[in-house]
Every structure is written in structure tokens, then in C-alpha cells.
Amino acid sequence: MSESKEHRNNIYRIRAEGVGLVYRSNHRKNGADSGDFRALRNVSLNVKEGEFLSLVGPSGCGKSTFLYILSGLRKLSEGAAWINETPITGPALDRGIIMQAYALFPWRTIRKNVEFGLEVKKLPKKERRATADRFIELVGLSEFADKYPYELSGGMKQRIAIARALAYDPDVLLMDEPFAAVDEQTRGLLHEELLRIWDKTNKTIIFVTHSIDESIFLADRVAVMSPCPGTIKAILDIDLPRPRTPEIKSDPKFGSYRNRVWQLLQNEGERTEEITSADGRKRLGAAPQEAVI
Ligand SMILES: Nc1ncnc2c1ncn2[C@@H]1O[C@H](COP(=O)(O)OP(=O)(O)O)[C@@H](O)[C@H]1O
Ligand SMILES: [Mg+2]
Numbered sequence: 602m603s604e605s606k607e608h609r610n611n612i613y614r615i616r617a618e619g620v621g622l623v624y625r626s627n628h629r630k631n632g633a634d635s636g637d638f639r640a641l642r643n644v645s646l647n648v649k650e651g652e653f654l655s656l657v658g659p660s661g662c663g664k665s666t667f668l669y670i671l672s673g674l675r676k677l678s679e680g681a682a683w684i685n686e687t688p689i690t691g692p693a694l695d696r697g698i699i700m701q702a703y704a705l706f707p708w709r710t711i712r713k714n715v716e717f718g719l720e721v722k723k724l725p726k727k728e729r730r731a732t733a734d735r736f737i738e739l740v741g742l743s744e745f746a747d748k749y750p751y752e753l754s755g756g757m758k759q760r761i762a763i764a765r766a767l768a769y770d771p772d773v774l775l776m777d778e779p780f781a782a783v784d785e786q787t788r789g790l791l792h793e794e795l796l797r798i799w800d801k802t803n804k805t806i807i808f809v810t811h812s813i814d815e816s817i818f819l820a821d822r823v824a825v826m827s828p829c830p831g832t833i834k835a836i837l838d839i840d841l842p843r844p845r846t847p848e849i850k851s852d853p854k855f856g857s858y859r860n861r862v863w864q865l866l867q868n869e870g871e872r873t874e875e876i877t878s879a880d881g882r883k884r885l886g887a888a889p890q891e892a893v894i
Contacts, residue, residue, distance in 0.1 A: 695771050711745050
């Protein structure tokens, strides 16, 4: 993290206090609700300006639900949440959302996709175009500005989704497993690119993933979620130097963070895997190198 970034680092961009969410079922049995499902209980989290926080947890533990609440797309059932110290009441342009599916408009060119949020902001045409081109350049895809999404690879599309979210200058980026659908090598490149852009723009990021390595590699802090109902089990400070390069994954410190997150996730009773070793004794499964849960 650059020095100037640390100085700006003293206000909360995102706050959640005791957030709970129950998905209400439409089915009623004998007049009573049946099948209501509690997805989140008592989720509390503060994220500072310019901070990169990863949210890691098994599939179905409520990561996306929590992100939807922060984005304003879903109303919480309990507790409260704020962006820029303002209660979240619905979607707003102070936060950008980047989903796993690229969610680009297929009928628009790349430039027109990136201009979308700027149209909502009612920027004049010339300014829209200049801003879009600047962010397309930032993600290294200038020569594709006049192409359509189908002409781009998955990794390129996700870079455009990032450019589109950045173009209208939100303070906060909410990223939901954005690189899950791209190949391993492209993912590595996208990690480095995202960190470069983050350093340059001082955005506050929550990055949802189910990959332990990805969560540690990117973040200042890793929040570990446990399921049934989803809640934050622990938050770890990741004290690794920046800029981060792939070599850091073989650093013993990285390895100990990996084991710690793995243990936190393993401690879910139903998720604990027992392995019978040669001497017939049961032990817990060891964390694999690239631990994906
Ligand atoms: N619209 C919905 N109605 C009912 N249950 C839902 C709905 N969306 C998600 N869920 C359930 O809530 C839980 C959390 O889902 P989700 O937030 O998508 O988890 P994650 O992103 O961690 O995989 C899951 O058990 C899921 O089946
Ligand atoms: Mg999800």
C-alpha cells in the first residue's frame, strides 16, 4: 500500500452491524409461513477507505446475499448497513458491482458498455466517450473499444466489466467471484491488474471468493464466513508486502495464512473431512496447496 493511501485510511466506507437476512417463502401451510430460510445472522463488518477486504466461505454461506444487501438490491431483515456513513436504502452510484457472469450488454459495443453508467449520470456525450476510453485504456483493451462483447474472451469481458464499474467513479467496488469463470493463467493476470488499478484509484473493495489463495493474495484483510446461517467467523489481517507477485504464494507466511483460513473453514462440523492414515488413526485432512473450498 502506498504511503498516501495509508494517510487517507481513517474513514469507514462500508459498515454493517448485526445484519441478518431471512428469505421469505411464498408457500404457506395452514396459514403459517413454511420454508422461510435464514441466510445471514449477525454479520458485522467495517471496511476503511481504500481497503481491500476478501470475503471467503463455502458455497451457500451467504456471501452473495451479503453483497446484494450492500449493493442495495436486497433489503436486510435485521441490523443496519451503511456506505459512506449513509444507510443503504437501494442501489446507488457510489458503489459498483461486478458479478461472476460478465453481464455486459451484448448489443452494445465495448465503449458503449463502459459508457452505460455515465449515461445514467447524464454526462455529455463527449465527456462520456473520453471517460470510457480512459478506463478501457486502464484495463489495456483500447483496440477493442469498437468491438462487441461476443468478440472478446472471458477474461477480457471481465476487464471491461471492471472498466464499466470504475468509469462512473464509485467509492466502493463489490466483486462477487468475478474471476471464477476464467482459466487459471488469466485469473493470475487479472489479480495483478486488479491490484494495480486498486492502488491507482484508491477504491474500497469487497472481493467475494471461495478460493483461499485468491482471498489471501489480494487482500489487506480476509473475512472468513461460516454457513447455516451465514456469519463472519473471523477476520485475519494479511501482513504481506505489496505489490504482490505470484512468488508470494510460496512464502512461509502465505502458507501459514492459508492453513489458518483452511482450519477456520474446516472447523465446521459437517465439513470436517476425516482421513484414515496408514496407522489406521483418523486425522483431519491437510490443506492442499491451492485450497479451494
Ligand atoms: N432468493 C432466494 N430465496 C431463498 N433462498 C435463497 C435465495 N437466494 C439464496 N438463497 C439461499 O441462501 C443461502 C445463501 O446463498 P448465497 O448468498 O447465494 O450464498 P453464496 O454466495 O455464499 O454461495 C443458500 O443456502 C441459498 O440457497
Ligand atoms: Mg455467491
